[in-house]
Structures are given as structure tokens and as C-alpha cells.
Amino acid sequence: xxxxxxxxxxxxxxxxxxxxxxxxxxxxxxxxxxxxxxxxxxxxxxxxxxxxxxxxxxxxxxxxxxxxxxxxxxxxxxxxxxxxxxxxxxxxxxxxxxxxxxxxxxxxxxxxxxxxxxxxxxxxxxxxxxxxxxxxxxxxxxxxxxxxxxxxxxxxxxxxxxxxxxxxxxxxxxxxxxxxxxxxxxxxxxxxxxxxxxxxxxxxxxxxxxxxxxxxxxxxxxxxxxxxxxxxxxxxxxxxxxxxxxxxxxxxxxxxxxxxxxxxxxxxxxxxxxxxxxxxxxxxxxxxxxxxxxxxxxxxxxxxxxxxxxxxxxxxxxxxxxxxxxxxxxxxxxxxxxxxxxxxxxxxxxxxxxxxxxxxx
Numbered sequence: 001x002x003x004x005x006x007x008x009x010x011x012x013x014x015x016x017x018x019x020x021x022x023x024x025x026x027x028x029x030x031x032x033x034x035x036x037x038x039x040x041x042x043x044x045x046x047x048x049x050x051x052x053x054x055x056x057x058x059x060x061x062x063x064x065x066x067x068x069x070x071x072x073x074x075x076x077x078x079x080x081x082x083x084x085x086x087x088x089x090x091x092x093x094x095x096x097x098x099x100x101x102x103x104x105x106x107x108x109x110x111x112x113x114x115x116x117x118x119x120x121x122x123x124x125x126x127x128x129x130x131x132x133x134x135x136x137x138x139x140x141x142x143x144x145x146x147x148x149x150x151x152x153x154x155x156x157x158x159x160x161x162x163x164x165x166x167x168x169x170x171x172x173x174x175x176x177x178x179x180x181x182x183x184x185x186x187x188x189x190x191x192x193x194x195x196x197x198x199x200x201x202x203x204x205x206x207x208x209x210x211x212x213x214x215x216x217x218x219x220x221x222x223x224x225x226x227x228x229x230x231x232x233x234x235x236x237x238x239x240x241x242x243x244x245x246x247x248x249x250x251x252x253x254x255x256x257x258x259x260x261x262x263x264x265x266x267x268x269x270x271x272x273x274x275x276x277x278x279x280x281x282x283x284x285x286x287x288x289x290x291x292x293x294x295x296x297x298x299x300x301x302x303x304x305x306x307x308x309x310x311x312x313x314x315x316x317x318x319x320x321x322x323x324x325x326x327x328x329x330x331x332x333x334x335x336x337x338x339x340x341x342x343x344x345x346x347x348x349x350x351x352x353x354x355x356x357x358x359x360x361x
Contacts, residue, residue, distance in 0.1 A: 008076055008081065010034050014042050014065040018050050019288055021064050022222025022260060024335040026336035029356050032094050035064060041105035044097065045073045047334070048242065054245070055334045060260075072098055077106050085114050092121040093345040124241055129223060131216065132164060134232040135181035135206050140343045149183035149230040152190060156349060156360025159190065160341055161232055163358055165199070168228070171240055177222060179215040181206045205341055210310075213317035217306040224300065227339035229314070231294035235339040235350070237357040244332050247297045254318055255297040258290040259338035290330065293338045302326070 003011070010030055012021065013215055014037040015095050025031060031047040045064050053067040054060070063154040074097045075084040088096050088111060098107040110349060138150030145153070151161035158166075165176055180187055191201045204218045216229070226247075228240070264286050271280040298315065305320050306312055322328050339354050341347040354360065 003099075003105065006110065007034060011036055012045075012064070013272070014063065016064050017061045018053055018058070018064065018067065019260070019262070021045060022050055022334040026334050028297065033064075034097070035068060035079045036104070037065070038208075041097065041099070041103075043068050044095070046094075051242075051332050054290075055330075062159075075109075076101075084109060088114060093122075094121065115312075122239070122241065126168070126241060126244060127172060128225070128227055128232065128244070129175040129177060130165075130168050130173055130224075131177045131179065131219065132161060132230050132232050133212055133215065134161060134178045134187060135184070135191045135209075135215065136232070137182050138233075141341070141347065146300075149186055150341075151178075151187055153347070155235075155341070155358070156356050158360055160235065161187070162190075162194075163235055163354075163360070164230055165201075165234070167235070167360070168240065169199050171198075173228075176200065177204060177347070179204045179206060179210075179217055179218070181209070188330045192217055211312045212314040214304050214310060214312040216303060217308055218302055223303065226297065226299055229296040229298060233340060233342045234294045235354060235358060236293060236295050236333060237337040237339070238333045243295075243297060243331050246329065250329050251327060252297070252329040253299050253321050254328045256328065256330050257293045257294045257338075258294040258330045258332050260332060260335045261289050261291045262335060263287045263289070290332055293341075294332065294340075 010028060010032065011034045012024055012034050016024070022032060024033065025047060031092055035042045035045050042065060045068050049067050049069060050064075053062060058067065073087070073091060073093060075087065077098050077100045079162060084096055084098065087093070088109065094111050096109045096228045098109065101107045132151070134149070135152040136152070138145035138151055141153060152159040154160075155163060168176075176199060178201060180189065184203065184205060188203060202222065204215065206215055206218070210218070212231075214230075238257070243255060243257060264284070266284055269282045269285055273279045274276060302317065302321055305317060305324070318328055336353065339350040339357075341350050
């Protein structure tokens with residue numbers, strides 16, 4: 001049996017690198033790929049496999065075959081369809097490869113085709129507060145932010161802060177704290193006039209700029225345990241539960257979400273040594289970095305490291321925690337899983353692409 005067009009679209013070669021695989025997932029808007037070595041089906045590659053490899057500090061040019069799990073769950077074409085569907089349901093499997101008697105991939109069942117949209121693959125909830133830094137001037141988005149504050153800048157038919165809240169709320173979050181200053185009355189008015197909802201929004205007014213960490217000390221009495229912190233100008237297309245799992249499993253004090261960022265250098269680059277000696281050349285290289293996305297998960301205890309009434313950026317807090325032996329981890333996401341509206345160019349890109357990942361209506 002020939003594979004469906006959907007299965008063929010997510011099929012890749014075994015010698016793809018981690019970076020190339022993440023790019024392919026971004027292009028397809030999928031979190032999973034089918035890996036082949038020639039005509040031979042080798043298994044499934046998930047975004048989680050790649051993220052775990054990056055967390056283990058494997059080079060980004062590592063081949064995907066080297067990071068795939070060996071204990072993949074598969075079905076046989078002799079299995080009854082309902083038995084295969086039940087297996088998918090039991091293990092909340094995104095897709096189920098079906099092999100014939102000779103081990104050749106004959107079919108692939110996808111969760112979204114087999115089950116109603118009301119049935120989710122992961123039913124766990126997050127019972128954590130979320131702090132959204134919503135007090136900045138949004139200077140780089142002027143003249144738009146001369147009229148409205150940056151958190152109310154629209155993406156489709158919704159302001160970005162509503163999309164941030166909805167992303168957490170759909171996983172069960174019901175407690176939101178907004179640190180506000182510039183045009184804060186408009187932000188309050190917006191949430192006050194939303195249709196009835198079952199989450200709370202608490203406002204913390206800064207009477208002076210406190211920095212991304214300094215404003216957190218104003219919430220000392222509100223935050224009782226672990227909590228998320230998000231900038232108000234970013235969207236992350238990632239299941240926040242996986243970030244939480246990573247944070248807990250590694251006993252982090254702070255977890256940063258880092259986005260891969262690719263840059264193409266349109267020139268040949270030179271490596272030199274003592275006396276200007278040429279050591280090597282690279283022709284028009286592609287460089288990949290992991291950048292700070294603006295989303296964090298923190299333990300309550302780190303608030304004790306923030307001086308009361310003083311300005312402090314969260315990067316300073318992170319270095320202070322590290323300097324005292326605390327553990328700070330980085331959870332990686334792909335380049336196009338991170339959307340930023342901090343500058344006009346990024347805002348335009350987000351307007352074009354965010355509709356594929358978020359409900360903008």
C-alpha cells in the first residue's frame with residue numbers, strides 16, 4: 001500500500017541534522033517526522049527527541065538517526081483497526097506507523113484523523129500562576145504605541161496579551177498577574193470588558209520602572225510557589241507542560257526558554273591566528289544560536305534574591321542565582337515556534353505566520 005500524501009509530506013532522510021529537522025517541522029507545522037534510510041523505514045522523530053538532544057548538548061549537526069528512540073510503538077497491518085485506535089488512545093500517540101509482515105511501512109494513522117477535535121492527547125493541567133510583564137513603553141513600535149500600550153497590539157482580531165493568556169488558560173492556568181505602568185488603564189479596561197471567564201487578572205502597578213525582575217518583588221505576597229514569567233510581546237508555540245516537566249526533572253531554580261535563531265552570512269569568513277596568519281576559511285556560512293525568548297519558569301525562592309525597591313533585570317537575577325550555585329536550565333524551541341512583536345520587522349512576520357499556530361479570531 002502506498003503511503004498517504006500526509007505521510008509522504010512528513011517523511012525525511014535519516015542523515016538530516018537536528019537543525020534541518022527542526023526547520024522541516026517548522027515548514028510543515030508538525031512536531032513529528034517519519035525517518036527513512038532509502039526505502040527502509042527507520043522510525044519516528046519527535047520535537048521532544050530533538051529538544052532532549054540539544055539539552056544533552058549534542059552538536060546541532062548531529063544526525064537525527066543518532067537521537068531517535070529505539071522503543072517506538074508501532075502496529076501491524078494484521079491488527080484490527082479498532083485495536084490500533086485503542087492503542088493510540090491508551091498512549092495518546094500523535095501518529096501510529098503500521099508495518100506489514102516484512103516490516104515495510106504500509107500506513108500511518110494520525111490522531112487528528114482518528115479522534116474528534118474535542119479529545120485532547122494530553123489532559124494534564126497546569127495549576128501555576130503566570131506573571132506577564134506588561135508595563136513597558138513599546139518605544140520600538142511607535143507610533144502605534146503612542147495610541148495603545150504594547151500588550152494591546154493586535155495579532156489578527158486579538159491583542160497579543162489575550163493570546164498569551166489564552167495559551168496558558170487552555171492548559172488550566174487560572175491565575176494571572178500583570179505588572180503594568182504605561183497606559184495601564186487601557187489594559188484594565190480591555191480585560192474588564194471581555195466576556196465572562198474563569199480566570200483572575202491581578203494588576204501590579206509600578207510607580208517607577210523596576211526592570212523585569214525588580215517588578216517581581218512587588219508580588220512577594222502573591223506568589224506562593226513555582227510560577228511562569230512572560231514578556232508581553234512574545235508568543236511561544238510549545239506545550240508549556242513540557243517546559244514544566246523539564247524544569248522539575250532537572251530541579252532547576254530558573255528555566256529559560258531559548259529559541260534557535262539562524263543567520264546566513266553572505267560573505268566568506270576568515271579565521272586568523274597570531275600575526276594575522278590565516279587558519280581557515282568558511283564560504284558563506286550559516287550560523288545558529290540559541291537566544292533568550294522572554295519566557296521563564298521560576299521557583300518562589302529566587303524572589304529572595306531580588307532587592308526590595310531596586311531596579312533589576314531578570315538577566316541580572318539569573319546571574320546572581322548562578323553565582324550562588326543555583327541551577328539555571330535552558331529549554332530549546334525551534335525558530336518558528338517563537339513569535340516576537342518587539343520591533344516592526346518581527347511584528348510583520350508574526351502577522352503573516354502566527355495564524356498557522358494560534359486562534360486569532
